[in-house]
Amino acid sequence: xxxxxxxxxxxxxxxxxxxxxxxxxxxxxxxxxxxxxxxxxxxxxxxxxxxxxxxxxxxxxxxxxxxxxxxxxxxxxxxxxxxxxxxxxxxxxxxxxxxxxxxxxxxxxxxxxxxxxxxxxxxxxxxxxxxxxxxxxxxxxxxxxxxxxxxxxxxxxxxxxxxxxxxxxxxxxxxxxxxxxxxxxxxxxxxxxxxxxxxxxxxxxxxxxxxxxxxxxxxxxxxxxxxxxxxxxxxxx
Numbered sequence: 001x002x003x004x005x006x007x008x009x010x011x012x013x014x015x016x017x018x019x020x021x022x023x024x025x026x027x028x029x030x031x032x033x034x035x036x037x038x039x040x041x042x043x044x045x046x047x048x049x050x051x052x053x054x055x056x057x058x059x060x061x062x063x064x065x066x067x068x069x070x071x072x073x074x075x076x077x078x079x080x081x082x083x084x085x086x087x088x089x090x091x092x093x094x095x096x097x098x099x100x101x102x103x104x105x106x107x108x109x110x111x112x113x114x115x116x117x118x119x120x121x122x123x124x125x126x127x128x129x130x131x132x133x134x135x136x137x138x139x140x141x142x143x144x145x146x147x148x149x150x151x152x153x154x155x156x157x158x159x160x161x162x163x164x165x166x167x168x169x170x171x172x173x174x175x176x177x178x179x180x181x182x183x184x185x186x187x188x189x190x191x192x193x194x195x196x197x198x199x200x201x202x203x204x205x206x207x208x209x210x211x212x213x214x215x216x217x218x219x220x221x222x223x224x225x226x227x228x229x230x231x232x233x234x235x236x237x
Contacts, residue, residue, distance in 0.1 A: 030084070035048040060092055087106065104140065107186070
């Protein structure tokens with residue numbers, strides 16, 4: 001993959017991960033070539049406009065059949081000729097045709113330590129189960145909902161006073177640190193999905209749980225400490 005890898009980001013709402021990807025693009029070896037959204041009122045479209053990034057809206061309500069929506073969505077994405085498709089809060093289930101056309105070049109981030117807690121309402125479910133740890137996962141997208149091969153996970157300890165809202169805010173900080181870094185790996189040609197379905201980083205096959213990160217690196221970055229310091233603290237990243 002070329003160092004100047006163009007990515008297309010798919011969103012449905014606020015676009016906080018889109019913003020993190022935009023903010024980090026200057027030194028991660030990728031550029032946000034375009035944004036595609038299925039909700040015309042999504043705040044993420046304003047983020048794209050502020051950054052001068054072209055955007056397209058493909059409203060799912062205009063397509064009674066999912067296959068028709070998928071074709072229109074794929075056409076909108078491919079107009080930007082992306083090297084990588086990045087799902088960032090895109091709240092539609094993609095059909096098999098879209099996934100097949102994008103296999104190995106599409107990533108998603110999910111707010112749980114996959115394979116645990118796929119699907120929605122992860123923070124409330126984690127609290128209800130009394131889990132001590134929670135986190136975020138970046139994975140390649142395949143036909144299984146939140147079930148694609150895992151690239152990296154970042155975790156934190158659940159506090160006694162945590163609520164679903166407080167956990168959501170803490171997990172977002174992890175996501176904003178983790179996602180641009182993984183996208184940068186792909187842009188640099190370091191990350192790939194193998195023909196055997198395994199994930200390879202720098203030529204080495206990763207375990208099925210991917211690379212393990214920690215909240216430490218994310219919290220350091222949030223306090224404004226430099227990238228090199230964060231990497232030194234969290235050498236696994």
